[in-house]
Amino acid sequence: MQTPLGKPPGKKDPKFIFVTGGVASGLGKGITTASLGRLFRSRGLRVALQKLDPYVNVDPGTMNPFEHGEVFVLDDGAETDLDLGHYERFTGENLHRGSNVTTGAVYSAVIQKERRGDYLGKTVQVIPHITDEIKERIRNHAVAENADVVIVEVGGTVGDIESLPFLEAIRQLRNEVGRDRCAFVHVSLMPFIGPSGELKTKPTQHSVKELRSIGLQPDAIVCRSDRVIGRHLKEKVSLLCDVPISGVVSAPDSDSIYRVPLVLHDEGLDRELAHHLRIDADPDLSEWRDLVNRIDAASEPVRIAIVGKYVNLRDAYLSVIEALKHGGFHHGAHIEIEWISSDDLEGGDMREVFEGIHGIVVPGGFGWRGVEGKLDAIRHARENGVPYLGLCLGLQCAVIEFARNVCGLDAANSSEFDPATPHPVIDLLPEQKNVTDLGGSMRLGAQPCHVAPGTKAADVYGEPVVYERHRHRYEVNPAYHEALSGKGLVFSGMSPDGRLVEIIELEDHPFFMAGQFHPELRSRPTRPHPLFRDFIGAALKLARSGAVAEPPLVVRR
Numbered sequence: 001m002q003t004p005l006g007k008p009p010g011k012k013d014p015k016f017i018f019v020t021g022g023v024a025s026g027l028g029k030g031i032t033t034a035s036l037g038r039l040f041r042s043r044g045l046r047v048a049l050q051k052l053d054p055y056v057n058v059d060p061g062t063m064n065p066f067e068h069g070e071v072f073v074l075d076d077g078a079e080t081d082l083d084l085g086h087y088e089r090f091t092g093e094n095l096h097r098g099s100n101v102t103t104g105a106v107y108s109a110v111i112q113k114e115r116r117g118d119y120l121g122k123t124v125q126v127i128p129h130i131t132d133e134i135k136e137r138i139r140n141h142a143v144a145e146n147a148d149v150v151i152v153e154v155g156g157t158v159g160d161i162e163s164l165p166f167l168e169a170i171r172q173l174r175n176e177v178g179r180d181r182c183a184f185v186h187v188s189l190m191p192f193i194g195p196s197g198e199l200k201t202k203p204t205q206h207s208v209k210e211l212r213s214i215g216l217q218p219d220a221i222v223c224r225s226d227r228v229i230g231r232h233l234k235e236k237v238s239l240l241c242d243v244p245i246s247g248v249v250s251a252p253d254s255d256s257i258y259r260v261p262l263v264l265h266d267e268g269l270d271r272e273l274a275h276h277l278r279i280d281a282d283p284d285l286s287e288w289r290d291l292v293n294r295i296d297a298a299s300e301p302v303r304i305a306i307v308g309k310y311v312n313l314r315d316a317y318l319s320v321i322e323a324l325k326h327g328g329f330h331h332g333a334h335i336e337i338e339w340i341s342s343d344d345l346e347g348g349d350m351r352e353v354f355e356g357i358h359g360i361v362v363p364g365g366f367g368w369r370g371v372e373g374k375l376d377a378i379r380h381a382r383e384n385g386v387p388y389l390g391l392c393l394g395l396q397c398a399v400i401e402f403a404r405n406v407c408g409l410d411a412a413n414s415s416e417f418d419p420a421t422p423h424p425v426i427d428l429l430p431e432q433k434n435v436t437d438l439g440g441s442m443r444l445g446a447q448p449c450h451v452a453p454g455t456k457a458a459d460v461y462g463e464p465v466v467y468e469r470h471r472h473r474y475e476v477n478p479a480y481h482e483a484l485s486g487k488g489l490v491f492s493g494m495s496p497d498g499r500l501v502e503i504i505e506l507e508d509h510p511f512f513m514a515g516q517f518h519p520e521l522r523s524r525p526t527r528p529h530p531l532f533r534d535f536i537g538a539a540l541k542l543a544r545s546g547a548v549a550e551p552p553l554v555v556r557r
C-alpha cells in the first residue's frame, strides 16, 4: 500500500506542524489545531494530532471541571484534555492515548527510568532527559498513527515557565528532522482598542519576540480578533514578525467553530504550510462545506435545559453542548441552551422552571451536591412527557428517581451520595471497592453494550451491539434490577454478560432515555450521535406542538 506521500506505511518521514499560542489563553488554539487537522486530512493525508499539556497532573482525570473543563475520554480509556474532543470532531477520527502528553506523564516516565537505572551514572536533567522524553513521545505518536502529517499543539501560552521544556523539545526536533519537514504556527491575539478605534499588533510582536528568544520562528501567524484583519495590518505583522505576508492569517471571531476550517483555508493557511512542507495534494472540502451549509440553515429554535452543577461553565460540558448542536444540525434546529443550576432547583416549582423547555439533559458529574434538584427535574420530565436524556450520572439519577417515586423505595440513593441509604440502587462495582489510587482507576473507555431488540434504543441505534465510552465508578445495583424493571423501567442496553445496565428507557413517554456512558464523546458534527439526534428530534416535535405534552401514562405511586 502506498500513501499519498509515496511511502509504505511505517516507513514514512512524517511532516510536523507545531501550533503555539501567544498573549492570552482561550484564543482558539485548539480549534485552529483541529481545523488544520481537517484541512490536511481533506488532502487525503493521514494526520495525527497531539496535545502537549504543561501541567504536572499525569492526566486531567483528577482535575475539577472548574479548573480545567471536561475530561475527554478516548476509546482506549485515556482521560485527556478537552481539545482532543475538538480534534476528533473536526477530523472524524478516533484518537489514542499517545495523543495527549502532560508534564506529569513525562516526568513520571523519566523518574521511573531513573529508578530503574536506565540513566545509570548520569545526572538526570530537563535538557536532555526531559526534552528527549518529549521528542520520543512525538515521534512515537507519528509512527503509531502511521502519520503523513503530525500536528502538535503546545498547551499554555508562550512565556509561561511550564511550557519551556516543550518548546525546547520542538526546537530540537526541528533540527533533527530538518527545517523543511517542520512548520510553526503561532496563534496570537490582536485586540481592538475601543477609544482609539484601532487593532493593535504590539502584543503579537511581543509574543513572537518571546518565541524567537527561545529559537522558534513562526512560519504563519493566526491573528485572532473580534474583526477581520486587513491588508495593511497584515503587512505590519509580516514586517515586524518576519513572516511572509501569505502566512499572516486573519481569524475573526466566528458564529460557529465549524466555520473556522473554511476561514483558515480561504485565508490560505493550509496552502502556506503545505507549500513550506512540500505537500502538493489539493484539499477536498465538499463534506465540510455541506456541513457549514446545514449549520447556516439550522434555524428552528429548540430550547434544551442542561441541569448541572457548573452553570454557564461551557467548558465543563463542552462535548454535551457540541453533541446537542450536532443533533440540531441534523434536524435543521437551532439549539438554545438554558442553564439550570441543580443547586437552586431543589423544592422549586418545576413547571415554572421548565416553562418553554423542550428537552432536559442531566449530564455527568460526581458528588452529592445538586443531586436532589436533578431528581426533581427528572421527575418533571418523566411525569410531563418532556424529552429527557441522561448521561452517566443522568442515568443514575433517573434510576434513583424511579426507585423512589415509582417503586416506592423511600430514600433510595446512590451509595456515592448517601453511604447509609437503605436502598443503594446505585452502588460501587465490586472491582471498585478496593480502589485506593483515584487517578485512572474508573471504568474507562469504550465498552460493548448489547441493545435489546424491540426497544426504543434498538430503533435509535439500528445496531445490536454498540461501543460507548465510559467514565464512572458506580453502576445500577444488580440486587435492584428486578424491582426496577418490574415497575416498568426498561433496561434496553446491557453489558454482554447481562450484569451491568448500560441504557434505560421508559415506554409510553415521547423520549426518556439515559446511558451509563458518555454518548456526547462520540458525536461528530457530520455524524451526530443517534441518542442526541433522536433526543433533539423529540424536543423539536414538542417545540412544534407549541405546548408541553400531555402527561403520559406512567405507573405512579
Ligand code: GLN
Residues within 6 Å of the ligand: 363, 364, 365, 366, 367, 391, 392, 393, 394, 396, 416, 471, 472, 473, 474, 475
Ligand atoms: N459519579 C458517578 C460515578 O462515578 C457518575 C460519573 C459520571 O457521570 N461520569 O459512577
